[in-house]
Amino acid sequence: xxxxxxxxxxxxxxxxxxxxxxxxxxxxxxxxxxxxxxxxxxxxxxxxxxxxxxxxxxxxxxxxxxxxxxxxxxxxxxxxxxxxxxxxxxxxxxxxxxxxxxxxxxxxxxxxxxxxxxxxxxxxxxxxxxxxxxxxxxxxxxxxxxxxxxxxxxxxxxxxxxxxxxxxxxxxxxxxxxxxxxxxxxxxxxxxxxxxxxxxxxxxxxxxxxxxxxxxxxxxxxxxxxxxxxxxxxxxxxxxxxxxxxxxxxxxxxxxxxxxxxxxxxxxxxxxxxxxxxxxxxxxxxxxxxxxxxxxxxxxxxxxxxxxxxxxxxxxxxxxxxxxxxxxxxxxxxxxxxxxxxxxxxxxxxx
Numbered sequence: 001x002x003x004x005x006x007x008x009x010x011x012x013x014x015x016x017x018x019x020x021x022x023x024x025x026x027x028x029x030x031x032x033x034x035x036x037x038x039x040x041x042x043x044x045x046x047x048x049x050x051x052x053x054x055x056x057x058x059x060x061x062x063x064x065x066x067x068x069x070x071x072x073x074x075x076x077x078x079x080x081x082x083x084x085x086x087x088x089x090x091x092x093x094x095x096x097x098x099x100x101x102x103x104x105x106x107x108x109x110x111x112x113x114x115x116x117x118x119x120x121x122x123x124x125x126x127x128x129x130x131x132x133x134x135x136x137x138x139x140x141x142x143x144x145x146x147x148x149x150x151x152x153x154x155x156x157x158x159x160x161x162x163x164x165x166x167x168x169x170x171x172x173x174x175x176x177x178x179x180x181x182x183x184x185x186x187x188x189x190x191x192x193x194x195x196x197x198x199x200x201x202x203x204x205x206x207x208x209x210x211x212x213x214x215x216x217x218x219x220x221x222x223x224x225x226x227x228x229x230x231x232x233x234x235x236x237x238x239x240x241x242x243x244x245x246x247x248x249x250x251x252x253x254x255x256x257x258x259x260x261x262x263x264x265x266x267x268x269x270x271x272x273x274x275x276x277x278x279x280x281x282x283x284x285x286x287x288x289x290x291x292x293x294x295x296x297x298x299x300x301x302x303x304x305x306x307x308x309x310x311x312x313x314x315x316x317x318x319x320x321x322x323x324x325x326x327x328x329x330x331x332x333x334x335x336x337x338x339x340x341x342x343x344x345x346x347x348x349x350x351x
Contacts, residue, residue, distance in 0.1 A: 001025040002036060005043040005075075005084055039087050046083040046095050052157045054102040054214065056081035103212035104157035107221035109148050109168055116152030117168075117225055121145055124156060125165040125197075125204065132165050132204040161214045165207050166198045166221050170278050174268060178308065194263045194278045200224045202280050203260065226280075231328055233276040235335025237267065237291050239319060246319060246339060247272045249291035256283035256325065269296055269311070279328050286326055291319040291339045318342055 109117040123145040125132040135144040146154040178185040197207035237246040293316040319339040
């Protein structure tokens with residue numbers, strides 16, 4: 001792939017705006033050779049990518065957006081690892097590009113009875129200052145996540161040499177299918193999610209990080225999900241003023257010691273209860289935000305449309321946020337969390 005090396009080398013700007021950048025890409029032949037024809041005169045970086053290998057730009061953590069407007073410091077870093085060519089009218093240019101085999105990590109995600117946890121997304125985290133954050137997928141064939149197969153196995157390759165954590169999530173989603181003469185439609189709404197980290201830890205700070213070297217193929221990074229230590233927490237939100245059930249809101253389950261989020265859930269239409277289906281034993285704080293009384297109205301779509309109707313949500317009354325401490329050592333049902341009225345806004349002087 002050719003990427004313009006200079007900010008002024010952006011052709012066809014008049015059609016797509018001042019920030020448009022055009023990359024020319026081709027596939028190599030079986031012997032690794034390539035040819036790119038009809039290249040506009042200018043200066044370019046020559047970038048190669050291949051699954052399982054590390055692009056020099058990926059190794060530097062450089063994105064396509066960075067390439068479009070590089071500062072002088074970034075230009076110097078790029079110049080050290082990426083071939084740069086100057087194309088002149090009607091003159092050929094030859095260049096060779098080298099890629100290095102990346103690292104790979106693999107493992108299995110199993111439940112504590114040994115059965116596979118199939119279809120779960122496994123994501124790589126990298127350290128950023130004092131936090132572990134998701135590794136960003138780049139434009140150079142760097143895959144940062146995978147799905148477990150029917151045996152619970154996963155593998156992620158083409159990784160740079162650094163320290164990593166593995167994270168997966170237990171998720172519950174509400175799937176809706178609509179069938180009509182006009183076709184089939186499907187919508188999905190996430191109801192609940194719980195992260196699990198390397199070694200089966202519930203929090204990143206308790207997980208065991210690992211380091212990869214270029215070319216290393218590391219296996220055995222497994223996660224076991226201890227279902228027998230997970231419990232459900234279910235309840236309702238009520239208005240502190242009169243005790244009626246509030247039918248909309250966002251609920252977070254926070255660890256009591258550091259207030260980090262363990263899981264989150266929403267109150268969905270048709271069920272005024274909130275529900276956390278997989279909660280590890282321990283002390284928590286239930287935090288309720290965006291609690292509201294809402295009214296739903298279904299409006300039919302034209303005949304044959306999928307879905308056959310659209311829903312409009314009308315907010316009737318909003319409430320303030322609240323925290324409530326709970327201890328989980330078994331299933332909890334019938335929990336009630338009362339939310340206060342919205343605090344009155346302070347009057348502001350008009351100059």
